[in-house]
Amino acid sequence: MAEGGAGACPQVFVVDTQASYISVSSGKGSRWARVGHKCLLLLVGLTLLGLAVEGCFIYRLYKKTEELSLCKYHPLCHNLSHPQTSGQQGGTILSQVGHKESNAIPTVPPHLDQVQQRPFAQLIGSNTPVGENNVVLWENIDGETVTHNMGYNNGQLLVEKEGYYYLYSKVTLNAEKPCLLTQHKVMKDTRAYDSSIELMRSKSSRCQTSAKASDKGDLWSSFLAGIFHLQSGDKVFVTLESIDNMRPGPTDNLMGAFMIYSGKILQ
Structure with missing residues (x-):
């Protein structure tokens, strides 16, 4: 430093090590956070909307399936599902659809028609029931007697038709004798055998005391019933x-049969 000249004051720098620093967040990072939050909400909303649409499709598919399952048993839907039917049947279907206000009687469904064609019969007691070889004769014309697809x-x-039949028979006897042996049978004649086949039997032996022998109102009844396979041409009868x-009389005796299953059950 030159003598006699005024010297320059030295500069002094003070460093404060205790000073606190405040970080200021960037505006760009905050904006990206808000955008990500909105995108997340949008994705959640789209997911919920997709689930709702999928549920609607599943519900509509279920309703369609239910309608088809119910329509299967309706005669109109049955005919529409078979386009190979004749033009005459198609014209009948269109006429029924186009004129709902008409008084035409609807056709019978196929399964109901099959039920109505099942054979059945009921014969009531005759005033002259004694036949040859103890065969019981029945009234088949008057009263409550009926035969349908049977002779x-x-x-x-x-x-007349092969199938499984429910057979039943009831007979009533005057049991006035001191001792009475009775056998009530349901028999079958078939082409496969030369002799009659016994299907059902009821046997009873009754012996009364002298006091009861004078009772003129004592009766004996027998009822037989069962299911049997019968073929076309078989003959069913009752012996006593x-x-x-x-x-x-018609009120104390009867015989009947009705088909419960057509054809033959395979074992």
């Missing part, structure tokens, strides 16, 4: 030992 001849029910003691 009758000389005490025998004639089977002591048939001379059979109580005549």
Whole structure:
């Protein structure tokens, strides 16, 4: 430093190590956070909307399936599902659809028609029930007697259609004798056998005391019922030992049959 000259004052720098620093957040980072939050909400909303649309499609598919399952049993839907039917049937269907206000009787569904065609018969007691070889004769014309797709001849029910039948028979006897042995049977004649086949039997032996022998109102009844396979051409009839003691009339005696299943069950 030159003598006699005024020297320059030295500069002094003070460093404060205790000073606190405040970080100021960048405006750009905050903006990106808000955008990401909005995108997340948008994705959640789209996911919920997709689930709702999928649920609607599943519900509509379920309703369509239910309608088709119910329509399957309707005769109109049955005919529409078979386009190979004749033009005459198609014209009938269109006429029924186009004129709903008409008084035309609708066609019977196929399964109901099959049920109505099942054979059945009921024969009531005759005033002259004694036949040959103890075969019981029945009334097949008057009263509550009825035969449908079955025949009758000389005490025998004639089977016209093969199937499983429910057979039943009831007979009533006057049990006035001191001792009475009775056998009530349901028999079948078939082409496969030369002799009659016994299907059901009820046997009873009754011996009364002298006091009861004078009782003129004592009766004996027997009822038989069962399911049997019958073929076309079979003959079903009832035999009764002591048939001379059979109580005549339509209210105490009957015989019947009705088909419960057509055809033959494979074992």
